[in-house]
Amino acid sequence: MNGDQLKEVLSLVSRPVRYLGSEVNAIRKDLSQVRLRFCLAFPDVYEVGMSHLGIQILYHIINGIKGVACERVFAPWVDMEQVLREKKIPLTSLESSTPLHQFDILGFSLQYELCFTNVLNMLDLSHIPFLAKERDDRFPLIIAGGPTTFNPAPVADFFDAIVVGDGEEVVLEIGALALQWKEANGKKEDLLKSLSRLKGVYVPSLRQEGETVRKRIISDLNQAPFPTCPIVPYMKVVHDRLNLEIARGCRRGCRFCEAGFIHRPYRERDPKLVQKTIHASLEQTGYEEISLLSLSAGDYASIGPLLSSLMDRFESKRVAVSFPSLRIESIVGHLAGEVQRVRKTGFTIAPEAGTERLRRVINKELDEEVLFRGLTEIFSRGWRNIKLYFMMGLPTEEEEDLKGILDLSRKIASVGGRQGIHPSVNLSVSTFVPKPHTPFQWERQIPLEEMKERLQFLKDGVKRNRLHFKWQDPHLSFLEGMFSRGDRRLSRVLIEAHRLGCRFDGWSDQFRFSLWKEAFEIAGVEMDFNTQKKRLADSLPWSFIETGVKPTYLWEEYQRGLREEVSPPCPVEDCRRCGLCDGKRLRVIANRARESGSYGRIEKVVKGRQRGMKQKIRLTFTKREEMRFVSHLELVHLFHRASKRAGLSLCYSEGFHPLPRIVFARALPVGVESLREIVHIELEKRISPQEVKKRLNAVLPQGIEIVEAKEVPLLSSLTPFPSPAVYWISLDHSLSREEVIARIEKALNEKELYIDQERKGRKRKVDIRALIERMGLKGIEKGAEETGRWEVELVLRNEPGRTAKPPEIIEAILGLKGESLSRCRIIKVE
Ligand code: SF4
Structure with missing residues (x-):
């Protein structure tokens, strides 16, 4: 798709800014001047992909390699896909509108199992065969990375190479090997052979029985590159703020949490470096909010002083600080007060289970007394919206535990009531999905019917307790479970599901379970083949991927969970408990906690300017x-x-x-x-x-x-209904000059001309004739004889409660719609 094609197509789709690629800090290199073209592909819509920190990090690392250009592509939303297919336009990168098949490497970020059909769809829209064995040297190298690659089996047939673990170093090594290979004009199999020798890289076509793939680990985050000029999207993305990772991994060891286990050991970034990076990034982006990312930000040893420092420095600039997750213990004390200094960014608490017994099973420590003290503090500081996260279907769960979810949520709401306030308590419940590389990887996933029954139990209970309730569709959880622990048979299912029309399966409005049922049936795979409990001796599809954590440790943790025994968090001191750390290169890195003081220079807050x-x-x-x-x-x-x-x-x-x-x-x-x-x-x-x-x-x-x-003057204001606006409109050649004149004349001779409008979901009828001050053919645009474009002048009034957009006028008066309308160029000149 070239730039001109893109412009015409953009007028036909919703949220066209998703496809512009010219955002602040986007890098547009001249592709004819580089030796290697890399495209980062995110199999979800732009606003989800651009919220993902990994994309931003890799984009800047790869673009930093001399002779390499890195661009981006996201899954086109369904309306864009339709347009691309109708017009036979291949999917292209954002930066240079280059078709994906013209890149040397296409690297997919696989964050979630339910985006797998989008991977196939993006390949399909680029005319690239799905199966690696069907792609010869004419096609790009298709690689993948991200958390789901810790069980690569369901998608192994689609990729030439799969990266397991931290990507910052290995992507540089892949880039260097690919550059050499390109310069030597090598064969794809040569490149695959050299890639398979890299630590953390799995090449499905070359792996021999019994060979293992060890995950890549960045032992010291302070040495890992982090962009200080991230791309700033035009549109509001899911996490529309400056994201900075303060720590990777988690010390807690919650037995259901895949992220906690695959990202071990826990490593913190130095608070001084965090501060410096934030300072530089805010200058380059202008963001008004910083999010300190970590699986449990409250566990960051220096969180208090770091936050004080950030607030001292940025409060006057109205920059707020938020956390994706905080343990309630960290709120008690001064964190809530610090966050409040600019803006109340909302509190999310994840008790995960409703009873203390079940929380012991999952190893999620939560002291209810501390919880209620924390909530009292939050409410007294003026917070009104609390989000609570729970899971149902956890191992050993009984009705008592489900009741516990309702009881705990009700008690939390009543803490606010005791202080005379009525907080909005939003309760979110998802179904437990056993994940690879966790102690619960052997556990059963409850059947779909049971999920529905338990959900109904909660729905009935919530009605009586007046809580705001959100839940994940059990069908989604069921499918996620199938793919999380799935094997290579599932690639057949994915191909069938895509053929039947499955896309954006993580989006409840797009998800169609009936199509998935059909896909499993056609592929000859039983739909619940891997939901059952597994034994230690069972071979697991992901067992050749080594995280460094011993399977015997995971099994022992599983048994401890069933015995309702808790395990302590990773200690800061030398530890060998799970088998990952070696006390030298691999170890927990936690900065020395500081009770007071701050990091870096503090700019005093200037309050009450004159x-x-x-x-x-x-x-x-x-x-x-x-x-x-x-x-x-x-x-x-x-x-x-x-x-x-x-x-x-x-x-x-x-x-x-x-x-x-x-x-x-x-x-x-x-x-x-x-x-x-x-x-x-x-x-x-x-x-x-x-x-x-x-x-x-x-x-x-x-x-x-x-x-x-x-x-x-300071008191001057802009009038809400300014003088009439003058538009010049270039029309396409679908109407003759005479037709344009006749249709305008006819419309202007009417006394009233009503159209149906929809604004903010409300429908209304508006008389556009009363709004048109003037409309007529302005003269022939220079060169219009050849291009067939005619220029119309439209003068529109603005009146209270009655406005119209020029495209609405063109459609009503000249009868242009769809593509003809999208080809009109409209410029407001006054
Ligand atoms: S060896 Fe010890 S400190 Fe290291 S990840 Fe395992 S449990 Fe945690």
């Missing part, structure tokens, strides 16, 4: 080319972050969620360009309007340009 210092700047800007696909809300974020990157000291509103004082004159419809948009920004520190213009233009993406900046 009113006389503030100023308001009126900016006039253009929004051209592909920036027309950026929605109004996305534009607000874009200006906020650009202002921060430009070093402007924005003023913020008061309250729990302070917002920057950036006000736009009006919202421009998606797909419409503009030569003249107005925005007011309020600044805390005085600066010349020309300097504001210069600094912003240096950081704004191509297509948005400040053309004028001037200071206006």
